Amino acid sequence: MADLGEASLAGRPVAQAAGAGSPVRIGDVARAAEVSTATVSRALRGLPHVASATRQRVLAVAAELDYRPNLPAARLAAGTTNTIAVAVPDPAAWFNATMVGALGREMTAAGYDLLLSGVANLDERQRFIELNGVRSGRSDAVVLIDVALDETAAEAFVAQGGRAVSVGFRTQALSSVTVDNVAVGSDATQILLRHGHRRIGLLSLDSGDSLNFSIPAHRAQGYEQAHAEARLTPDPALRVSTSNSWAEARRAAHVLLDTSERPSAIFAMCDEQAFGVMLAARDLDLCIGEDLSVVGVDDHDQSRLVGLTTVRQHVARQGAVAAELLLHMLGPSVEPPQHVQLDTELIIRDSVGPPGVD
Amino acid sequence: MADLGEASLAGRPVAQAAGAGSPVRIGDVARAAEVSTATVSRALRGLPHVASATRQRVLAVAAELDYRPNLPAARLAAGTTNTIAVAVPDPAAWFNATMVGALGREMTAAGYDLLLSGVANLDERQRFIELNGVRSGRSDAVVLIDVALDETAAEAFVAQGGRAVSVGFRTQALSSVTVDNVAVGSDATQILLRHGHRRIGLLSLDSGDSLNFSIPAHRAQGYEQAHAEARLTPDPALRVSTSNSWAEARRAAHVLLDTSERPSAIFAMCDEQAFGVMLAARDLDLCIGEDLSVVGVDDHDQSRLVGLTTVRQHVARQGAVAAELLLHMLGPSVEPPQHVQLDTELIIRDSVGPPGVD
DNA sequence: GGTGGTGCCGCAAACGGTTACAGACACGCG
DNA sequence: CGCGTGTCTGTAACCGTTTGCGGCACCACC
Numbered sequence: 001m002a003d004l005g006e007a008s009l010a011g012r013p014v015a016q017a018a019g020a021g022s023p024v025r026i027g028d029v030a031r032a033a034e035v036s037t038a039t040v041s042r043a044l045r046g047l048p049h050v051a052s053a054t055r056q057r058v059l060a061v062a063a064e065l066d067y068r069p070n071l072p073a074a075r076l077a078a079g080t081t082n083t084i085a086v087a088v089p090d091p092a093a094w095f096n097a098t099m100v101g102a103l104g105r106e107m108t109a110a111g112y113d114l115l116l117s118g119v120a121n122l123d124e125r126q127r128f129i130e131l132n133g134v135r136s137g138r139s140d141a142v143v144l145i146d147v148a149l150d151e152t153a154a155e156a157f158v159a160q161g162g163r164a165v166s167v168g169f170r171t172q173a174l175s176s177v178t179v180d181n182v183a184v185g186s187d188a189t190q191i192l193l194r195h196g197h198r199r200i201g202l203l204s205l206d207s208g209d210s211l212n213f214s215i216p217a218h219r220a221q222g223y224e225q226a227h228a229e230a231r232l233t234p235d236p237a238l239r240v241s242t243s244n245s246w247a248e249a250r251r252a253a254h255v256l257l258d259t260s261e262r263p264s265a266i267f268a269m270c271d272e273q274a275f276g277v278m279l280a281a282r283d284l285d286l287c288i289g290e291d292l293s294v295v296g297v298d299d300h301d302q303s304r305l306v307g308l309t310t311v312r313q314h315v316a317r318q319g320a321v322a323a324e325l326l327l328h329m330l331g332p333s334v335e336p337p338q339h340v341q342l343d344t345e346l347i348i349r350d351s352v353g354p355p356g357v358d
Numbered sequence: 359m360a361d362l363g364e365a366s367l368a369g370r371p372v373a374q375a376a377g378a379g380s381p382v383r384i385g386d387v388a389r390a391a392e393v394s395t396a397t398v399s400r401a402l403r404g405l406p407h408v409a410s411a412t413r414q415r416v417l418a419v420a421a422e423l424d425y426r427p428n429l430p431a432a433r434l435a436a437g438t439t440n441t442i443a444v445a446v447p448d449p450a451a452w453f454n455a456t457m458v459g460a461l462g463r464e465m466t467a468a469g470y471d472l473l474l475s476g477v478a479n480l481d482e483r484q485r486f487i488e489l490n491g492v493r494s495g496r497s498d499a500v501v502l503i504d505v506a507l508d509e510t511a512a513e514a515f516v517a518q519g520g521r522a523v524s525v526g527f528r529t530q531a532l533s534s535v536t537v538d539n540v541a542v543g544s545d546a547t548q549i550l551l552r553h554g555h556r557r558i559g560l561l562s563l564d565s566g567d568s569l570n571f572s573i574p575a576h577r578a579q580g581y582e583q584a585h586a587e588a589r590l591t592p593d594p595a596l597r598v599s600t601s602n603s604w605a606e607a608r609r610a611a612h613v614l615l616d617t618s619e620r621p622s623a624i625f626a627m628c629d630e631q632a633f634g635v636m637l638a639a640r641d642l643d644l645c646i647g648e649d650l651s652v653v654g655v656d657d658h659d660q661s662r663l664v665g666l667t668t669v670r671q672h673v674a675r676q677g678a679v680a681a682e683l684l685l686h687m688l689g690p691s692v693e694p695p696q697h698v699q700l701d702t703e704l705i706i707r708d709s710v711g712p713p714g715v716d
Numbered sequence: 717g718g719t720g721g722t723g724c725c726g727c728a729a730a731c732g733g734t735t736a737c738a739g740a741c742a743c744g745c746g
Numbered sequence: 747c748g749c750g751t752g753t754c755t756g757t758a759a760c761c762g763t764t765t766g767c768g769g770c771a772c773c774a775c776c
Contacts, residue, residue, distance in 0.1 A: 023493050025732060036756045041734060051754060068493040072433035073732035076761050081430065083473075092459035094452075101450035104476050113496075115441075116474045118462050135381050135426040137762095138471075246659065275663045301604065302660040305633045383762060394726045399764060409724060431762035434731050495732095 024065045033061040044069070075137065082112050084326060085132045085139035087119040087147040089211055093244055094272060094300050095315060099145055099167065102319025110327055115139055119147045125211060129153070134161040141326055143167065148212040149174070165325045167318060169214045175325045175337040177318050179344050181215055184311045185222020185267070187346050188295045191309065192265045193230050196354050197293060200227075200234065201256045201263035203249060203273050204241035216241070219269050219297070238263050242273065249276025250283075257284055257292070264355035265293035271300035274308055278351070289353040299347055307350035318342060382423045391419040402427070433495065440470050442684060443490045443497035445477040445505040447569055451602055452630065452658050453673060457503055457525065460677025468685055473497055477505045483569060487511070492519040499684055501525065506570040507532070523683045525676060527572045533683045533695040535676050537702050539573050542669045543580020543625070545704050546653045549667065550623045551588050553712050555651060558585075558592065559614045559621035561607060561631050562599035574599070577627050577655070596621050600631065607634025608641075615642055615650070622713035623651035629658035632666055636709070647711040657705055665708035676700060 030037045035054060043050045043058035050058075061067075075081050084107060088096040104114045115138070119128050125147055132142050141163040148166070149157065154173040157164060165175040192200050202223055205216040220239075227234045240255055242248040249268065256263060257280055268274035274296030278288055286292045289307070296303065299312030321340050328335075388395045393412060401408045401416035408416075419425075433439050442465060446454040462472045473496070477486050483505055490500050499521040506524070507515065512531040515522060523533040550558050560581055563574040578597075585592045598613055600606040607626065614621060615638055626632035632654030636646055644650045647665070654661065657670030679698050686693075 023732095026734095027732085037733075038735070038757080039755060042755090045734095049754060054754080068488070068491065070434070070493070070495045070732050072430045072439065072495050073761090074734075075430035076428070076434050076763085077732080077734040079734095079761075090459065091462055092456040094455075097452075097455035098450040100474070101448065101476065104449055104474060108476065114474045116458070116462060116472045118459065118466065130426070133426065135428070137428045137430050246663070272659075275660060279663055301630075302633060302663075305604070305637055305660070306663060381762095384764095385762085395763080396727080396765075397725060400725090403764095407724060412724080428762050431731090432764075434733085435762080435764040437731075437764090 023070075024067050026067070026069065029058065029062050029065055029067050032065060033058045079137070081137060081140050083115055083139045084112050084141045084143060085115040085117060085128070086143050086145065087117050087125070087128050088145045089118070089120050089147060090244075091116060091118050095270070095298055096145055098315045099319045099322075102316040103143065103323055106320055106323030107326065110323070112140075119211070121211070125149075129157060132162070133157070134163075140330060141165070143322055143326065144169075144174075146212045146215070148214065163329050165322055165329065167322050169212050170339055173337060175329060175339065177321045177325065177340045177342065179313050179318075179342050181218030182222040182225065184297055184313075184344050185219035186226045187222070187344070188219075188267050188297065188311050189223045189226035190229075191295060191346060191348070191352060192267065192293060193226060193232070195265075195293065195352055197263075197265040198232065198355070199238060199261070199263040199265070201238040201240075201253075201266035202234070203252060203256075203266055203268040203277060204239060205244060205269040205273070206241045216269055223267060237261075242276075244270050244272045246272050246276035246279065249273035250279045251276075253277040253280035254283070257281070257286070263292075265295075265352070268294065268296045271296035271298040271303050271308060271310055274310070274351075275300075275302070275306065278306060278308070287356075289350045291356045293352040293355070295352055303347075304349070309349045309352040310347050312345045312347045314342060314345075381428075382425050384425070384427065387416065387420050387423055387425050390423060391416045437495070439495060439498050441473055441497045442470050442499045442501060443473040443475060443486070444501050444503065445475050445483070445486050446503045447476070447478050447505060448602075449474060449476050453628070453656055454503055456673045457677045457680075460674040461501065461681055464678055464681030465684070468681070470498075477569070479569070483507075487515060490520075491515070492521075498688055499523070501680055501684065502527075502532075504570045504573070506572065521687050523680050523687065525680050527570050528697055531695060533687060533697065535679045535683065535698045535700065537671050537676075537700050539576030540580040540583065542655055542671075542702050543577035544584045545580070545702070546577075546625045546655065546669050547581045547584035548587075549653060549704060549706070549710060550625065550651060551584060551590070553623075553651065553710055555621075555623040555713050556590065557596060557619070557621040557623070559596040559598075559611075559624035560592070561610060561614075561624055561626040561635060562597060563602060563627040563631070564599045574627055581625060595619075600634075602628050602630045604630050604634035604637065607631035608637045609634075611635040611638035612641070615639070615644070621650075623653075623710070626652065626654045629654035629656040629661050629666060629668055632668070632709075633658075633660070633664065636664060636666070645714075647708045649714045651710040651713070653710055661705075662707070667707045667710040668705050670703045670705050672700060672703075 026037045026040050030040045040058050043055045044062060086100060090096060107114055117128055119125050132139050144164060144166045146168040148169040149171060151171055154171040158173050167177050170176040170178050204220060240252045242252040253276055266277050268277050274294050277294050281288055281292045288294060296308050296310040299310050303310050325338060384395045384398050388398045397408060398416050401413045402420060444458060448454060465472055475486055477483050490497050502522060502524045504526040506527040507529060509529055512529040516531050525535050528534040528536050562578060598610045600610040611634060624635050626635050632652050635652050639646055639650045646652060654666050654668040657668050661668050683696060
């Protein structure tokens with residue numbers, strides 16, 4: 001037995017008819033291939049110091065026996081998990097879902113698993129950080145999507161040996177990929193101003209339980225800045241904020257629109273909110289692009305369908321860059337954190353026009 | 359030292375200023391609490407056979423030392439991972455994303471982690487199944503969302519001790535949550551027939567790389583059936599199929615619409631496709647609900663905004679049920695697989711009207 | 717005072733791999 | 747022939763928990 005020739009010629013794995021009877025371990029493979037477990041381990045993982053003939057034999061035997069290494073054991077011994085943990089406020093939101101999709105594609109290709117956690121408030125964030133430190137060995141690294149850490153928390157995390165890249169916010173201690181949200185807010189507002197709008201509503205984002213202040217803050221800053229450049233002062237009464245659900249945004253839009261002094265345009269901080277605004281407008285029989293102009297942010301899949309003018313951020317590319325930073329960080333060389341800022345792009349559609357005659 | 363009184367009164371954990379210096383292990387806690395590691399293990403996990411005073415002491419010391427159990431070690435020893443692996447064809451697609459969100463919420467609450475894998479073709483499916491068998495100890499169970507297994511593959515999986523629940527398709531060996539897709543297709547078609555449509559296009563779904571035949575097949579069957587009940591025979595020429603992206607659906611819709619004999623209505627197998635149809639209609643200056651009627655399936659978040667008539671399936675509820683089945687299956691009692699079929703609901707909006715005069 | 721429980725707790729053997737270190741062997745060269 | 751060099755392989759010591767089993771103290775009850 002353990003005759004390699006026959007084994008490798010036998011065709012499909014013989015498996016064990018014994019059902020879940022006898023999980024085959026590395027020792028079984030070693031015995032069958034007449035080598036030590038050390039050699040099997042090396043051969044299977046493509047490490048050097050294995051003669052090519054031996055490697056072939058081990059591979060054949062392992063396939064024959066249908067051997068599957070036990071992951072927890074390997075992780076325990078090697079001290080590495082090949083897993084990265086991802087935190088998102090809401091896995092179902094469009095931006096997060098496509099981001100996770102892009103990230104997953106890249107990381108899977110590189111041999112990593114993706115552990116997904118919904119982190120919607122500060123308690124959960126705390127829990128996530130604690131649970132995913134190096135010490136617990138749950139993951140090799142962490143990516144925080146719109147789940148912000150303050151500077152000291154981030155430093156503490158890396159000081160303990162944690163590795164992380166952040167998406168959507170920037171911290172010195174962590175590698176990050178972001179966009180220029182001031183520019184986003186400014187671009188969105190400028191297009192409205194240029195069309196002649198003077199009363200521009202601002203639908204701000206209270207991101208989860210204040211997990212990421214910076215995005216809405218920066219976009220609002222852009223909004224202010226664009227006004228300032230036009231020597232205008234926005235009316236604070238035109239500012240409301242909601243979560244990123246269209247249902248809530250719709251209600252909030254009503255607050256803005258159901259008054260006599262209603263704005264002629266609304267800048268919504270994400271497309272999902274903008275959709276809510278459009279629904280509210282429909283409730284009031286206002287024609288988008290004529291009676292009410294709207295601009296959003298993201299370039300959501302459906303934005304094109306409804307003709308929404310928006311500031312596109314290339315989500316998939318952000319995901320790819322995040323993956324790249326991760327892989328780099330998981331490589332052998334230790335380097336300081338890198339910060340990548342990607343471009344955004346104003347996409348003009350039908351939802352913006354000159355102010356209607358009131 | 360190891361004086362509990364002081365330790366527990368000391369306030370915040372002293373941690374190790376040594377940075378990533380000395381990971382504290384269960385033995386350290388045991389020493390400090392003057393008990394054995396066995397007792398620490400039991401105390402920390404709330405198992406019985408620990409005196410309440412001892413438990414208190416251990417808990418205090420563990421908190422003081424900021425102890426974090428090493429997961430791979432615990433998993434190896436216990437043979438359980440508290441992780442469930444989820445396979446979806448495309449993590450970014452709306453249905454999948456909201457499903458994963460719902461599932462994650464439930465499972466996290468129950469103390470499980472979610473491992474997310476994009477499984478878009480048969481090779482990846484094969485890999486997923488192999489990698490997530492019990493033997494590898496990667497996950498305790500698997501949920502397959504529109505990633506179908508045939509009966510023999512499913513049986514082989516459970517025979518090896520694998521646990522799985524499937525969403526979107528049904529197999530004897532696996533617990534499943536589904537909807538009646540024949541009814542879905544029939545309902546969608548009937549509403550069109552009732553409005554007087556006689557040439558109804560069918561935009562079918564080639565799900566990934568034929569990972570789940572049954573959904574499009576059943577919906578098509580419902581389409582046929584509704585026609586049959588009305589003593590009609592659908593024109594095979596009115597049948598095309600694409601992936602679930604609106605861009606492809608748009609192109610496909612053009613194939614249907616750019617002819618002289620074009621249909622007066624289109625049944626799209628998911629809302630994302632229906633959006634593509636609506637875009638194509640816009641390209642041709644066809645007015646939805648008048649020149650062309652459209653009905654979709656899912657009740658996507660944006661369907662309301664664009665006034666799409668659709669057959670709603672309660673995604674979140676499906677996710678919750680799947681979680682329930684999972685938890686049940688992970689419980690102590692072994693029971694035969696359960697099959698849950700949930701209701702769907704026709705949601706009438708503006709995208710359906712009588713056929714336009716041609 | 718023996719006897720049978722009962723409730724806590726510790727010992728030490730798993731769990732299934734990885735890898736530092738050293739040994740074995742072949743080869744080439746002075 | 748002695749020796750260094752390089753390649754392959756095996757031995758055995760970990761990695762950090764969990765848990766079956768047995769011991770021990772204490773109590774109640776004959």
